[in-house]
Amino acid sequence: MLGAITNFFDRMVRRYLPDAFLFAIILTFVVFILGMIFTGSSPVNMVEYWGGGFWGLLEFAMQMSLIVVTGYILANSPIVKKILGRISKLANSPGQAVLLVTLVASIACLINYGFGLVVGALLAIHVAKRVPSADYRLLMASAYSGFLLWHGGLSGSIPLSIATDNHMLIEEIGIVPVSETLFGGPNLFIVGTLLLTLPLLNRLLMKSARNVGQIDPELLNLQQKVMEIEEEEPETIKSVTPAERLENSRIISLLIGILGLAFVLYHFVSKGFDLNLNIVNFIFLFLGILFHGTPRRFLNSVSGAVKNAGGIIIQFPFYAGIMGMMTSSGLSEQLSMFFVNISNEVTLPWLSFISAGILNFFIPSGGGQWAIQGDIMMSAAMNLGADIPKTAIAVAWGDAWTNMIQPFWALPLLAIAGLKVRDIMGFCVMVLFFSFIPISIGLLLF
Structure with a gap:
């Protein structure tokens, strides 16, 4: 039965799911129409809301792009790639390959979601070359399924946001430390359960994968070439000019890397465990500089990283426009209030999770969702x-949950893999259905 269901969704997705960019355009029209129907806004109003919000997330878009870029740079460094190569040797069969990729990607996404997406894709390629009988699409779907855990980890934007002393709801709820969100009972149960069961689920899905043994060697070789960095030893580099010597200087990278890490140390000493988006990007950036050894190798990796962030950069304004329509028309407030009105003190977190999951289709950004839902859900909780x-962590899990069928965040992984979103989304639908159970248990019983 599991195989039949998976194959059904795989066929539907591969046949009808458009490219991620077209998906964003379709959502734009859907929200435009819903805004007129449910809020009474005129077409002119909706156009105004859309255009007015189009550039409203530029700062956050830059942060998200840097997460992907710095995560790629670090994951693509010689040290980390060597580690991934050694890890891939743990898999000697298709089943072991799926288990390994899922577990490593999940742990990496708990550390940082941009890093996890890239590590999962790179490891899947290493494993696919080692175990060519494994299904390539399922390996990449397994890597992406690890992304489900990101908002319950150290880069979760909502729990990190409300743990800072200047967040938007500081006067209403004060500072909510990560010890009560990320390290609270509900989140620990959900993360622990998914870490144990997601690899097993993906292993079961292997029976329904229809292209076993049909990995295109040329595709894998192409992706390997994309990830390759110029790694000439310093003594083989002919540095003729002073500029070339600077570009290939290990001392330059070492000095600026140490300076960056010194600031990171100062940040944590002076502010405690303040792991916000900016400091995460800062850490990954300067570790990447150190691990690549020379400025030239670092810049070569940056070139590949920027290509992977292209889809995010161009799509974020469209989602900002969707957010502008939903916020200014009152559509997002109506959606949130619908669930608030049928809630009580026990069910509010779970219903917040459901409402956030629905809203995530239109605004696939944890920070963007929190800007819309945070005040409503926190006021309801009080x-x-x-x-x-x-309740706050429930909104975070709602955002993460439907990412399994919202193609926006799969773009970096797919760019590395050389696949289309429709190639993996059929498997991800099954992950969505399964994960609903442990998330619901965690929010209702813990």
């Missing part, structure tokens, strides 16, 4: 006497 940290 009025109903519900658990504030659990």
Whole structure:
């Protein structure tokens, strides 16, 4: 039965799911129409809301792009790639390959989602070359399934946001430390359960993969070439001019890397465990500089990283426009209030998770969603006497949950893999259905 269901969704997705960019355009028209139907906004109003919001997430878009770029740079460094090569040797069969890729990608996404997406894709390629009988599409779907855990990890934008002393709801809820969100009982249960069960689920899905043994060697070789960095030893590099000597200087990279890490140390000493998006990007950037050894190797990796962020850069304004329509028309507030009105102190976190999952289709950004839903859900939690940290983490899990069928964040992984979103999304639908169970248990019983 599992194989039949998986194959059904795989056929539907491969036949009808458009490119991720077209998906964003279709969502734009859907929200445009829904805004007129449910909020009474005129077409002129909706055009105004759309255009007015189009550039509203530039700062956040830059942060997200840098997450992907710096994560790629670090994951593509010689040290990390050597580690991935050694890890791939743990897989000697298709089943072991799927288990390994899922587990490593999940752990990496818990550390940082940009890093996890890239590490998962790179490891899947290493494993596919080692175990050519494994299904390439399922390996990449397994790598992407690890992304489900990101908002319950150290780069989760909502729990990190409300743990800072200047977040947008500081006057309403104060500072909510990560000890009550990321390291609270509900989140620990959900993360622990998914870490144990996701690899097993993907292993079961292997029976329904229809292209076993049909990995295109040329595709794998192409992706390997894309990831390759110029790694000439310093003594073989003919540095003729002072500029070329600087570009290939290990001392330059070492000095600037040490300076960057010195600031990171100062940041944590002076502000405690303040792991916000900017400091995460800062850490990954300067570790990448150090691990690549020379400025020239670092810049070569940057070139590949920027290509992977291209889809995010061009699509973010469209999602910002969708966000502008939903916010200014009141559509997002109506959606959130619908779930608030049927909630009590016990069910509010779970219903917040459901509403966030729906909203994530239109605004695939944890920070963007929180900007819309945060005030509504936190006010409801205070009025109903519900658990504030659990409600906040519930919104975070809603955002992460439907990423399994929202193609936006799969773009970096797919760019590395050389695949289309329709190649993996059929498997991800099954991950969506399965993960609903442990997330619901965690939010209702813990």
